[in-house]
Amino acid sequence: MPARRPPARSSSASRIAIPQLDWRAPEPAPVVLVSGPEEVCAERAIAALRDYLRAEDPSLEVSDIRADDYVSGTLLGVTSPSLFGxxxxxxVSGVEKATDAFLTEALGYLEHPQDGATVILRHTGASVRGKKLLDAVRAGQGNGVEVPCPAVKRDGDRFDFASGEFRTAGKRIAPAALRxxxxxxxDDLTELAAACQQLIADVPGDITDQIVERYYGGRVETSAFTVADTAIAGRYGEALIALRHALAxxxxxxxxxxxxxxxLRTMARVAGSxxxxxxxxxxxxxxxxxxxxARRDLSGWNETTLGMAIQATARADADVKGGSRDAVFALERMVTVIATRAPFGRSPH
Known part of the structure; x- marks a missing residue:
């Protein structure tokens, strides 16, 4: 059985940050704080810790506690050594809603963690409840580690998440297929994670955009980015069809x-460099x-047409947020200006 080494500490441990571990590669410690709102990542981290410990010793005992419905004495009871060790x-779930009894006993536990026990504290960050406990863990009490699970909101973050799914599985996916x-x-990281795992499980070789189209073509066709891509590429007819399909x-x-x-903003930032x-x-x-x-998207564009497209999009943004009674017309006008690269109602030729 491989030896587990606790994180290194110094005489000033109470004032230093504890190790921050990637949720894809967590390692056990006497106390593991899994923090942040992204539930998909938190669930993966907690499952990975369980698998790690079970691989070390199949006799691992697993217990679950709800910090928001806590019975006094439970934490000490489930962490104490059993007859066979x-x-x-x-x-521990729901630490952001923990009872006073749990917080008191958890703070006491940090002073004297039980040998052979790993306690996972799950705090979503939805409230400041339990801050004193989190501060104590992060200050080094309990000789713990933290696994941050921040929200995945930006396109780049979702791209990194999906890319990591395939990289971890040792699978290659074409950039176009990944995008x-x-x-x-x-709009849903849970569904994205499930889609990645389905492709990893089902597809024996490399994953191409044709495979993604075959599995999830309906979702891709109605995607907002499909509308954007076809309009920016100048494929006017396809862009209108994609728009109407998305709206339908x-x-x-x-x-x-x-x-x-x-x-368009990304194109403008990259243009000319x-x-x-x-x-x-x-x-x-x-x-x-x-x-x-963005550099590929800029093919055929110039400063004038890009500026016109940005203005048309700004107008459409105001219209669909209440500035116009006909949001569909506002969208079609925007797509027309972008795809034809000409003022609305005027042919580019």
């Missing part, structure tokens, strides 16, 4: 405009793939 894993997959599940599928006009605006992709990405706080994609 099996290792113990205690998963299509992320776009198809842009129940897509909200506001996110549709936001998707177009996001791509001759820096290398890595240096420009670093300067702008972007990913390399975002810079490369």
């Amino acid at each position: 099996e290792p113990r894993l205690v998963r 299509a997959l992320v776009s198809a599940f842009a 599928s129940g897509a909200d006009p506001v996110p549709l405009v936001a998707a177009v605006a996001s791509k 001759r820096e290398s992709t890595p240096s420009l990405a670093a300067r702008l706080g972007m990913k390399d793939w975002q810079v490369d994609r």
